[in-house]
Amino acid sequence: xxxxxxxxxxxxxxxxxxxxxxxxxxxxxxxxxxxxxxxxxxxxxxxxxxxxxxxxxxxxxxxxxxxxxxxxxxxxxxxxxxxxxxxxxxxxxxxxxxxxxxxxxxxxxxxxxxxxxxxxxxxxxxxxxxxxxxxxxxxxxxxxxxxxxxxxxxxxxxxxxxxxxxxxxxxxxxxxxxxxxxxxxxxxxxxxxxxxxxxxxxxxxxxxxxxxxxxxxxxxxxxxxxxxxxxxxxxx
Numbered sequence: 001x002x003x004x005x006x007x008x009x010x011x012x013x014x015x016x017x018x019x020x021x022x023x024x025x026x027x028x029x030x031x032x033x034x035x036x037x038x039x040x041x042x043x044x045x046x047x048x049x050x051x052x053x054x055x056x057x058x059x060x061x062x063x064x065x066x067x068x069x070x071x072x073x074x075x076x077x078x079x080x081x082x083x084x085x086x087x088x089x090x091x092x093x094x095x096x097x098x099x100x101x102x103x104x105x106x107x108x109x110x111x112x113x114x115x116x117x118x119x120x121x122x123x124x125x126x127x128x129x130x131x132x133x134x135x136x137x138x139x140x141x142x143x144x145x146x147x148x149x150x151x152x153x154x155x156x157x158x159x160x161x162x163x164x165x166x167x168x169x170x171x172x173x174x175x176x177x178x179x180x181x182x183x184x185x186x187x188x189x190x191x192x193x194x195x196x197x198x199x200x201x202x203x204x205x206x207x208x209x210x211x212x213x214x215x216x217x218x219x220x221x222x223x224x225x226x227x228x229x230x231x232x233x234x235x236x
Contacts (some may be wrong), residue, residue, distance in 0.1 A: 021059040024049045028066045028111075036082040037063065037116045062128045064134075067117065069139040075145075078103050082145050093201040095106075096167070099149045100193045103171060104178055108186055115179045130172060143168045155204060163204075170196060 027049040031040045042063060047058035078099075085098040127134035138220045139142040146164040148169060155163060174196075178189045 017059075020051060022057065024051060025066060025069055028060070028063070028069060032067075032116075033110065033113045037067070037113065067128055068134070068138075069147055071135065074106060075138055075141045077106055079141070079145055081106070082148065083182055086149060086214045090152065092150060092155065092204060093197055095153065096146075096201070097194065099145060100167075100171060100174065100197065101190060104174065104186065104189060104193065107175060107178065111179045111181075111186075114175065118179065128133050131202065139168070140172075146171075157205070159204060159207070170200075 002092040024045060028040070028045045031044060031048060035044075040063070042056050042060075043053050045063075045066075046053040049056065060069065081102045082099050085102055086095055089098060118130075119129055120128045121130055124127050124132045129135060130139065137202050143164045147160075147166075150163060151161060174189060174193055176190060178186055181189045183189075211226060
């Protein structure tokens, strides 16, 4: 009896803790979106979430930790939506379009917030830099979504190894464009994505041709070597 009761209490406490953590996260994101990341303090977040400042620090030791949780949240949502969106779609162009547009739709309401975070991109030591060590798990998770998008298509083995990383880099450029896009529904960014994907898929089709393969294989091999040295290839 005692063991069952203790187990039930642990489950209840864990659930309560998860709820508190979720409230702190959502409250912090609302403040970051409304007031800005830089000016918002952990004390502000705790006050708005109606928890003790110590409790806020218990779940998130810093504002950067909150943003890291936001990155995780975005990647999970993107993976879930992409999984549903890719079902029943076989063409490379169509599959890439689903993944790219879904990511932009997820981020459309956070353009100002993301603009504040992009300033850390050039600092490899900052925990929020999209190229830094601190965001490596989220980066690989994002690349894996692009890898899933090209799975089952007729893309060559060489392209399967570096195309997901190229797509990830391209999608960063699209997000940066999204931040500055003031058109309704950010339609200019979505049109740019469509144009980029049209060119990309035509390039993939061209390089897959038996006539062109002898000319592009040396280039692909060199690209793979470069990316492997940089640690930017997908192991398959």
